[in-house]
Amino acid sequence: MAVSSNFLVFSASLLFFMVSPSIQVSFRPKALVLPVSKDASTNQYVTQIKQRTPLVPAKLTIDLGAQSLWVDCEQNYVSSTYKPAHCNSAQCNLARSKACGTCFDGPKPGCNNNTCSLLLSSTMVATIGEVAQDVVAVQSTDGKSSGKVVSVSKFLFTCGSTFLLDGLASGVKGMAGLGRSKISMPSLFSAAFSFPRKFAVCLGSSNGVIFFGDGPYNFLPFNFDISKSLIYTPLILNPVSTAPASFEGDPSSDYFIGVTGISINEKPVALNKTLLSINEEGHGGTKISTVAPYTVLETSIYRALVRAFIKEIPGIPRVPAVAPFGACFNSKGIRFSRIGPGVPTIDLVLPNKAVWRIFGFNSMVRVKEDVLCLGFVDGGLEPTTSIVIGGHQLEDNLLQFDLAASKLGFSSSLLFRPTTCANFNFTSAA
Ligand SMILES: *[C@@H]1O[C@H](CO)[C@@H](O)[C@H](O)[C@H]1NC(C)=O
Ligand SMILES: *[C@@H]1O[C@H](CO)[C@@H](O)[C@H](O)[C@H]1NC(C)=O
Numbered sequence: 092m093a094v095s096s097n098f099l100v101f102s103a104s105l106l107f108f109m110v111s112p113s114i115q116v117s118f119r120p121k122a123l124v125l126p127v128s129k130d131a132s133t134n135q136y137v138t139q140i141k142q143r144t145p146l147v148p149a150k151l152t153i154d155l156g157a158q159s160l161w162v163d164c165e166q167n168y169v170s171s172t173y174k175p176a177h178c179n180s181a182q183c184n185l186a187r188s189k190a191c192g193t194c195f196d197g198p199k200p201g202c203n204n205n206t207c208s209l210l211l212s213s214t215m216v217a218t219i220g221e222v223a224q225d226v227v228a229v230q231s232t233d234g235k236s237s238g239k240v241v242s243v244s245k246f247l248f249t250c251g252s253t254f255l256l257d258g259l260a261s262g263v264k265g266m267a268g269l270g271r272s273k274i275s276m277p278s279l280f281s282a283a284f285s286f287p288r289k290f291a292v293c294l295g296s297s298n299g300v301i302f303f304g305d306g307p308y309n310f311l312p313f314n315f316d317i318s319k320s321l322i323y324t325p326l327i328l329n330p331v332s333t334a335p336a337s338f339e340g341d342p343s344s345d346y347f348i349g350v351t352g353i354s355i356n357e358k359p360v361a362l363n364k365t366l367l368s369i370n371e372e373g374h375g376g377t378k379i380s381t382v383a384p385y386t387v388l389e390t391s392i393y394r395a396l397v398r399a400f401i402k403e404i405p406g407i408p409r410v411p412a413v414a415p416f417g418a419c420f421n422s423k424g425i426r427f428s429r430i431g432p433g434v435p436t437i438d439l440v441l442p443n444k445a446v447w448r449i450f451g452f453n454s455m456v457r458v459k460e461d462v463l464c465l466g467f468v469d470g471g472l473e474p475t476t477s478i479v480i481g482g483h484q485l486e487d488n489l490l491q492f493d494l495a496a497s498k499l500g501f502s503s504s505l506l507f508r509p510t511t512c513a514n515f516n517f518t519s520a521a
């Protein structure tokens with residue numbers, strides 16, 4: 092503990108400088124910003140950073156629950172500032188790496204001797220990768236528009252393999268891990284620039300934004316600061332890893348919240364409450380995911396939700412289901428407003444009477460002309476996590492993760508404000 096906090100203080104004082112102009116100016120950004128776009132063919136949320144020396148753009152799929160940034164080091168990784176993390180170094184401790192490796196194919200990025208490694212995974216596969224550091228550059232922000240590009244000279248990441256890119260959006264070279272760990276992108280940026288350990292994610296059906304650091308988080312056209320009107324709920328630590336691959340004893344880097352029930356039109360749905368809490372094996376509970384395109388529910392929860400929803404929407408004809416959804420409707424009889432189709436509200440009930448209310452824009456998915464489906468999917472019996480809140484339910488909602496206070500702030504639908512996650516004022520990076 093003492094070692095890693097010393098390391099953070101050390102990095103905060105040394106690792107920041109401006110990329111341009113070339114003279115080094117001590118400019119300390121208050122926050123950083125990344126643009127997000129949704130890839131239509133995979134439903135993944137994609138961002139872009141610049142990395143290496145010389146800097147090259149790297150497109151990354153956003154993985155809210157992953158412990159670190161990883162990029163493919165096997166193809167075209169050329170950088171004069173690449174440095175692998177040596178076993179037992181402060182970097183390896185910070186990464187909680189439990190593996191020290193030898194590589195016969197190098198030396199080259201991703202393949203060096205006496206370096207520590209981490210398990211990393213993409214959508215379907217997992218492997219082990221060398222922990223390393225290199226330059227990363229992103230835009231700063233005052234919360235109102237994007238500003239100067241700033242860089243971190245020794246940004247920790249994991250070297251992935253080309254096969255991990257299978258199933259990721261076209262052009263993507265890795266994943267942006269925003270998870271609950273000391274080496275996730277939010278933790279490293281906060282340490283490098285000494286700003287609050289907070290970040291915010293605002294996904295859109297086309298474009299969105301990620302902020303590292305505290306608000307303001309302003310959105311056009313009215314420049315409302317969304318950080319001022321959030322509802323808070325505690326973030327829960329799951330002590331057992333929920334990653335596809337992990338070392339024994341690793342805690343989960345996913346963000347869990349304490350959903351205690353689900354209501355439809357404010358009427359509680361009868362659920363098996365045991366599934367809503369996290370048991371000693373780390374199973375159960377509710378997490379938030381940017382890699383699940385739709386919210387995934389354990390079978391009994393899914394069935395109860397669909398049954399209750401259908402009961403609350405009388406008079407709207409059901410039509411044959413379109414996979415992966417189980418309940419689809421003829422949308423001709425449904426009225427539309429700014430917040431999407433007028434359907435029963437779905438509430439995720441949280442501690443202290445807080446409610447995450449899901450309106451039509453986030454609950455329904457248009458699968459074809461005149462057909463709207465309830466945008467939740469059946470996760471089967473005994474999934475690791477009972478409720479995985481997925482991308483469609485997050486769109487045009489701003490979520491702020493406060494890592495120091497271990498709480499989540501959520502805005503509910505920005506369409507009421509009225510704005511969207513696409514409305515951050517990105518100006519071109521000079
Ligand atoms: C690592 O060490 C082994 C011998 O232990 C050697 O064969 C190999 O070439 C070395 N690899 C690198 C990348 O230096
Ligand atoms: C966006 O930000 C730029 C730079 O701060 C500013 O000049 C411009 O007026 C802003 N655009 C809007 C629509 O407010």
Ligand SMILES: *[C@@H]1O[C@H](CO)[C@@H](O)[C@H](O)[C@H]1NC(C)=O
Binds near residue numbers: 363365366
């Ligand atoms: C509720 O879920 C738990 C955990 O899966 C299970 O052991 C229990 O049998 C379930 N209870 C009912 C009434 O189905």
